[in-house]
Amino acid sequence: MAMRGASGRRWCLWVAGSVLCALxxxxxxxxxxxxxxxxxxxxxxxxxxxxFEIWRDTPVPMSLTVYFFNWTNxxxxxxxxxxxxxxxxxxxxxxxxxKVNLSFHENDTVTFQQVRTWKFDPSCSxxxxxxxxxxxxxxxLRNGSSVYDGIFNMDTGHDDINKLGRLREWNYSNxxxxxxxxxxxxxxxxxxxWPPGRTKDSxxxxxxxxxxxxxxxxxxxxxxxxxxxxxxxxxPNLVDNxxxxxxxxxxCGGQCLPVGVVNASSCRYGSPAFVSFPHFLHADPxxxxxIQGMSxxxxxxxxxxxxxxxxxxxxxxxxxxxxxxxMQPIKHVSMYEGVPMAFFPMIWFEQTATMTDExxxxxxxxxxxxxxxxxxxxxxxxxxGLALLVLAARACSSARSHQTLEMKIHSLSDATRxxxxxxxxxxRAKAALVSSPSQRRAPCAVQxxxxxxxxxxxxxx
Numbered sequence: 095m096a097m098r099g100a101s102g103r104r105w106c107l108w109v110a111g112s113v114l115c116a117l118x119x120x121x122x123x124x125x126x127x128x129x130x131x132x133x134x135x136x137x138x139x140x141x142x143x144x145x146f147e148i149w150r151d152t153p154v155p156m157s158l159t160v161y162f163f164n165w166t167n168x169x170x171x172x173x174x175x176x177x178x179x180x181x182x183x184x185x186x187x188x189x190x191x192x193k194v195n196l197s198f199h200e201n202d203t204v205t206f207q208q209v210r211t212w213k214f215d216p217s218c219s220x221x222x223x224x225x226x227x228x229x230x231x232x233x234x235l236r237n238g239s240s241v242y243d244g245i246f247n248m249d250t251g252h253d254d255i256n257k258l259g260r261l262r263e264w265n266y267s268n269x270x271x272x273x274x275x276x277x278x279x280x281x282x283x284x285x286x287x288w289p290p291g292r293t294k295d296s297x298x299x300x301x302x303x304x305x306x307x308x309x310x311x312x313x314x315x316x317x318x319x320x321x322x323x324x325x326x327x328x329x330p331n332l333v334d335n336x337x338x339x340x341x342x343x344x345x346c347g348g349q350c351l352p353v354g355v356v357n358a359s360s361c362r363y364g365s366p367a368f369v370s371f372p373h374f375l376h377a378d379p380x381x382x383x384x385i386q387g388m389s390x391x392x393x394x395x396x397x398x399x400x401x402x403x404x405x406x407x408x409x410x411x412x413x414x415x416x417x418x419x420x421m422q423p424i425k426h427v428s429m430y431e432g433v434p435m436a437f438f439p440m441i442w443f444e445q446t447a448t449m450t451d452e453x454x455x456x457x458x459x460x461x462x463x464x465x466x467x468x469x470x471x472x473x474x475x476x477x478x479g480l481a482l483l484v485l486a487a488r489a490c491s492s493a494r495s496h497q498t499l500e501m502k503i504h505s506l507s508d509a510t511r512x513x514x515x516x517x518x519x520x521x522r523a524k525a526a527l528v529s530s531p532s533q534r535r536a537p538c539a540v541q542x543x544x545x546x547x548x549x550x551x552x553x554x555x
Contacts, residue, residue, distance in 0.1 A: 129464050133405065137258060137290060139204055139250035149193065149286060156189040156447040158212055161372075163387070163439040165228045172432045179387035179439060182227060186219045187212035189445065202252040203262055208243045229440050230419045243302045248284045258406070259287025261300045272305045272360040277344035281307045292403040297326050299399075303415075304369060305361035306345070308332055310399060318409050319454035321402055321461065328397035330354075330376045333369070337378075352378035355418065355437060366420040371395055372442035373416070384436040395442075402457060404464065409449045409457075416442035 136144045148154075161183035167175060190211045197205045214223060244265045251258030261284040262268065269278040282298025296311040313327035330353055336343030337353045347357035354377020355368045372395035373388045374381045382388045400410040422435040449457070 126464075133290065133460075133464075134251075134255045137405070138252050138255060139248075139258070139287075140252065141198070145287070150196070151193075152191045152286070152447075154447045154449060154453070156191065156445065157215070157218070158187045158189045158443060158445050159184045159218075160187070160441055160443045161185075162227045162441050163229060165230075165438075166387075168228055171434075177385045177434070177436055177438065179385060181387070182221060182225065184218070184220055185223070186215045188215050198250070202250050202257075203247050204250050205245065205247045207241075207245055210243065230421070230438055246284055248287075251287075251289065256289045256291075258289040259283040264300065264302070270305050273344055273347070275344040276341065277306065279307070282309070286408070288401060288406040288408065290404060290406040292324055292401055292406055294324060297399065297401070303361075304356070304358055310397070313398065316400070318400055319449065319451065320458055321409065321454060323400050323409055324403050325398055325400045328371070328376075332397070333371060333376060352380050354378045354381055368418045368420060368437055370416045370418055370437075371397065372414050372444075373439075381437055384434070385439070388439070402461075404461060405457070407449075407457065408447070409454070411447045412444055413446075414442065414444040 139146050139149065161181050162185070163179040164182050166178045166180055168177075171177070190213075192209045192211075193206045194209055195205075195207045199205065216222065246261060247263040247266075249257040249260040249262060261280055261282065264270065264280050268280050270280065272278065280300055282300055285299045285301070288297065294312040294315075296309050298307055298309045300307045308328065309332065310326035310328050311331075313325045316323055316325055331338055331342070333356050334342040334353045335346045335350045335356065337350075343350065345356055347360060349357065351357070351368075354374055355370045358367045358369045359365060361367075370377055370381070371390070373390040375390040375392065375395040377390075382390075395414055396412070397414050398410075398412055399408055401408050417440050418437040419440055420435075421433055421438050423431060423433055
């Protein structure tokens with residue numbers, strides 16, 4: 095019974111060890127698929143997903159920083175002196191986004207409007223809202239309006255995670271009437287969500303401020319707050335009117351200008367508004383030659399989005415643009431008679447959003463689980479499994495040694511039983527010799543006499 099119990103325990107060790115090793119191997123293979131499934135379920139927009147809470151009421155600190163161009167020589171307008179400008183600011187506003195009038199649809203899209211609210215932050219500003227600025231009239235911002243940005247219809251990513259955040263329609267249409275041909279097509283993200291698995295290709299997004307889609311090519315690979323990330327940055331193609339790429343000719347709006355300024359008049363209610371990068375960065379020198387005071391700096395004036403590529407989560411965003419008004423002589427309007435033609439810079443602004451340290455820490459943990467989850471899960475199962483197999487092997491080896499020792503003991507016992515009769519016989523023989531000593535010595539005496547006679551005979555001869 096003891097042998098059967100020991101054998102059963104060894105068998106249990108073999109089975110348990112094998113099962114744990116098998117589960118470890120399976121978990122190492124299945125972990126990436128399981129992790130991807132869980133990640134996608136939380137990234138897609140649904141009323142129960144984590145991303146929905148963050149997207150609806152954005153917890154990432156955002157700010158709108160505005161710089162005004164103060165016109166310093168307006169009294170020289172009708173002279174040969176170029177208009178001169180000095181930069182004023184920054185005037186910083188805390189920005190808040192809220193999604194309202196939400197409606198999920200059966201085609202895996204969501205319709206919503208967006209309310210943007212700004213609150214002035216004097217602690218991060220260089221000036222007050224009472225400062226006087228000499229410039230051309232600036233179109234006002236609609237603070238707290240859900241109508242200004244329009245109505246969006248966006249993919250939730252439920253049926254296909256690669257569609258997450260893709261804008262389907264803006265104001266109930268998949269194109270705008272502000273630009274012709276493909277320039278009026280609505281393509282790219284709504285601007286806040288991107289699908290996971292980003293590559294180093296360009297990313298596209300729709301801007302309701304420009305009434306058009308924009309494309310940002312891959313710029314660099316960097317590390318931000320301990321997280322590897324991709325940076326996508328706007329370049330000359332974003333403000334091209336067909337000079338660099340003929341496909342951009344449909345952004346001209348009736349008058350194709352040199353690269354650097356895009357006509358947004360139709361989007362801005364017919365006002366002669368033109369959009370550029372701050373201080374005419376990436377623009378043809380023609381624009382800066384018409385005025386004074388421009389100092390473009392790629393570090394301060396670039397437009398970029400930094401994304402963690404595995405999850406598609408934006409980590410750092412800086413949207414920087416400049417609003418310019420075209421001033422030119424107009425016949426029969428005395429105010430504009432004799433004025434020079436120039437693109438007057440009015441303001442440039444930057445909308446920034448940077449992930450907090452707490453959110454970056456959570457993202458690092460998430461990426462760590464994705465990277466080390468499989469080997470840790472496998473090790474947790476395989477190591478105990480191997481330990482059990484080693485114990486089983488040692489138990490089997492010990493059992494074999496015990497069996498060999500038992501066989502030797504049994505063989506020795508058998509030999510002892512065989513030898514016992516022989517030993518007994520030998521003992522009896524010895525006892526008989528001891529009991530008749532004369533019979534044992536007689537042959538020796540006779541032999542001794544014979545030897546003596548032979549010796550004497552030899553001596554005589």
